[in-house]
Amino acid sequence: MQPKEALTASEDFAKPLLMVDIDGVISLFGARALPGAPEPEPGEADGSFHSIDGIPHFLSSTAAAHLLELSGSFELVWASGWEEKANEYLPHLLGLPQLPYLRFGSPASAAGTTAGHWKLESIDTYAGGRPLAWIDDALGPSCLEWAATRRAPTLLVQTDPERGLTSREARRLAEWAAERSAAG
Numbered sequence: 090m091q092p093k094e095a096l097t098a099s100e101d102f103a104k105p106l107l108m109v110d111i112d113g114v115i116s117l118f119g120a121r122a123l124p125g126a127p128e129p130e131p132g133e134a135d136g137s138f139h140s141i142d143g144i145p146h147f148l149s150s151t152a153a154a155h156l157l158e159l160s161g162s163f164e165l166v167w168a169s170g171w172e173e174k175a176n177e178y179l180p181h182l183l184g185l186p187q188l189p190y191l192r193f194g195s196p197a198s199a200a201g202t203t204a205g206h207w208k209l210e211s212i213d214t215y216a217g218g219r220p221l222a223w224i225d226d227a228l229g230p231s232c233l234e235w236a237a238t239r240r241a242p243t244l245l246v247q248t249d250p251e252r253g254l255t256s257r258e259a260r261r262l263a264e265w266a267a268e269r270s271a272a273g
Contacts, residue, residue, distance in 0.1 A: 105220035105242070105269050107163035107262065108212055109188075111171050113226025113250030115153065115179070116146040141178055152254035153183035159259060162266035166191065168212055168223065191215055206231045216241070220269050222262055226250040242269060 112118070117136070136149040156165060167175040167190035176187045191211040206229065212221070213235070222244040223232075236243040244265045246258050 104162060104164045105222060105266060106216055107159060107165050108168035108191075108216075108221060108223040108225075109156065109165055110223075110225035110227070111167070111169040111175060111179070114224055114248050114253050115149055115156075115183070116141075117149050117152075117253045118147065118250055139178070139182055141174070148179075148182055149253045150183060153179075153185050155254050155256070155259035156185060159262055159266075160186070162263060162270070163222065166215065168208055168225070206235070209235050222246060222265060224248060224254060224258060224262065226253075 109115075135151045136147055138145055138147050140146075159165070165186075165188050167188050169175055169190070170193065171178075172190050172192055175190055179185045180187055191208070193208060193211050208225075209232065212223065218241050220242040223236075224246040225232075226248045228245050228247045232245055236245050244262070246261060248254060248258060
């Protein structure tokens with residue numbers, strides 16, 4: 090799916106957007122591969138290894154369950170370099186629905202884009218004036234600056250790539266969506 094044309098802030102939408110990265114949010118890396126790594130909290134890192142285009146990924150069923158729960162409060166959108174591959178693999182492997190996804194230019198071309206982060210231009214175009222939350226393991230200063238200057242409410246949620254989307258981040262997102270709903 091190509092990014093939608095920019096929407097105006099005056100348009101009425103029932104749910105805020107939730108831009109969902111995959112690597113470091115659902116596909117976890119690091120801790121599980123290291124001998125002697127600390128054990129995750131119970132239920133925090135349930136999942137299994139899968140080969141995606143020949144690359145091993147530990148896919149968190151815990152993160153998938155949190156996303157399914159959050160889908161009641163948000164309109165979920167894949168905001169990942171996986172692009173259409175997310176819908177080829179994740180619904181089948183984790184029971185997630187097919188979601189709209191963003192297309193991105195190459196990360197090398199990001200220098201001339203919105204605030205410098207390679208995902209921001211596509212996210213900004215898709216979201217227009219809608220409230221949005223974005224969960225990612227690689228949010229930097231340019232993302233914070235962009236979020237602070239948006240006219241619509243914006244929440245950035247950083248994950249630990251070894252743990253991904255846990256109950257802590259899911260609770261923060263759900264509370265933010267509830268605040269938006271109460272304010273609207």
